[in-house]
Amino acid sequence: MVDWRLFEPLFNWARKKSLWIVSFCTGCGGIEMPPLMTSRYDIERFGIIPDPSPRQYDLFLITGYVTPKTLKRIIITYEMAPDPKWVLAHGSCPLNGGVYWDSYNAIKHLDKYIPVDVFIAGCMPRPEAVLDGIHKLMEMIESGEADGWKRYRENYEWYRKNQDELLGKGWREKEARKWIPWLVDKKKEVKE
Numbered sequence: 001m002v003d004w005r006l007f008e009p010l011f012n013w014a015r016k017k018s019l020w021i022v023s024f025c026t027g028c029g030g031i032e033m034p035p036l037m038t039s040r041y042d043i044e045r046f047g048i049i050p051d052p053s054p055r056q057y058d059l060f061l062i063t064g065y066v067t068p069k070t071l072k073r074i075i076i077t078y079e080m081a082p083d084p085k086w087v088l089a090h091g092s093c094p095l096n097g098g099v100y101w102d103s104y105n106a107i108k109h110l111d112k113y114i115p116v117d118v119f120i121a122g123c124m125p126r127p128e129a130v131l132d133g134i135h136k137l138m139e140m141i142e143s144g145e146a147d148g149w150k151r152y153r154e155n156y157e158w159y160r161k162n163q164d165e166l167l168g169k170g171w172r173e174k175e176a177r178k179w180i181p182w183l184v185d186k187k188k189e190v191k192e
């Protein structure tokens with residue numbers, strides 16, 4: 001029987017060389033994503049590719065402030081991806097609320113709800129800073145230090161408690177049910 005853990009350093013080396021980013025932009029930092037991925041800063045040279053599918057990414061960039069409404073989508077998108085997966089949050093807002101520190105509608109500490117592997121402070125951080133954060137994350141992946149996905153599993157009760165305190169118990173089911181009348185209407189429209 002092969003012990004696959006022996007190959008973990010090789011897997012980690014391969015993982016850091018082909019990170020796929022899910023296209024999910026939050027806050028002002030979303031505007032920094034296209035320059036990062038186009039000819040000037042060009043993250044493709046590091047094997048990083050943007051991808052719209054929540055099933056196929058392994059790098060989740062949170063690019064700015066997060067409201068409770070967006071947080072629900074972030075949690076669902078995070079949970080839909082298979083392990084291993086990593087979160088890089090840039091901008092001061094996900095770190096501590098940033099300029100929205102006293103807003104009723106901005107999350108103050110994103111890492112209470114999903115595990116963050118690397119934070120990049122700044123409002124907003126320059127693309128060089130984001131590249132620096134991505135390189136830091138790549139090093140952490142290779143050394144096995146980037147373990148947010150394991151922390152989420154091991155401390156799921158804690159994350160779930162924080163999510164439910166903020167969003168209310170049963171928020172997942174309520175969100176899903178909200179779409180039912182819309183879907184019924186759409187079905188009627190198609191028939192008519």
Ligand code: SF4
Pocket residue numbers: 026027028029063064065090091092093094098099122123124125
């Ligand atoms: S950190 Fe600054 S630039 Fe980024 S989302 Fe917050 S207010 Fe906008």
